[in-house]
Amino acid sequence: MIEVSHLVKRHGPKVAVRDVSFTARAGRVTGFLGPNGAGKSSTLRILLGLDSADSGTALIGGKPYRTLRNPLRTVGSLLEGSGAHPSRTARGHLSWVAASNGIPRTRVPEVLDLVGLGDVGRKRVGGFSLGMNQRLGLATALLGEPEVLVLDEPVNGLDPRGIRWLREFLRSCAADGRTVLLSSHLMTELASTADDLVVINNGAIVHSGTTAEVSAGHTSLEDAFFALTGTEDR
């Protein structure tokens, strides 16, 4: 479970996140939806201990990220691509991450198979497409068999087949009881993936609830998004 409470983050004079509170529950896919610059990445970076909040808390399983004993075993994350060096093979990258986090090497072929990279594990990451790189990032996130997954715009770079694969994969993670939080500015994608939605605009939460609740009273989630964020004319 993820609990964000009264989070505030300023970048100089700019308030990127203002009093943001929401919960992402176990066994559900929670979509963090908002237009560009709404404050999604700023919130997720604080949740993952990459940045500090000015005030408020962001907890994973009741604890701030920086106090987790085995972070990779608690939360898997995907922020920008896989982070793998282009000269490394996929297998080499995953083995290095596993070794430096006390995760058995036997997980490496398992996660490569899970994300559909079983056949290219010995290839160099420099030759990977954007979609393959996203899959490698997901494999890295899954290495420690975490209960919580936090993914920032994971659909970026995926082709329609990859998008469908990711949707089914995240649904199966939730069905296994994991907490899945993913950000996106693509409402149609989230409509078919997320159980719950948290809509953020201009640093503030404008709506949260089940996907059906958020779109209630609108002809589609797309209409709901434009009405809630006031971004129709952008």
Ligand SMILES: Nc1ncnc2c1ncn2[C@@H]1O[C@H](COP(=O)(O)OP(=O)(O)OP(=O)(O)O)[C@@H](O)[C@H]1O
């Ligand atoms: N390091 C920074 N320094 C200054 N301003 C920043 C910094 N990081 C983010 N911001 C600003 O804070 C606001 C929120 O940005 P953030 O990246 O969190 O939004 P986002 O919802 O993730 O958007 P996107 O989908 O474009 O990544 C934006 O106005 C952005 O320009």
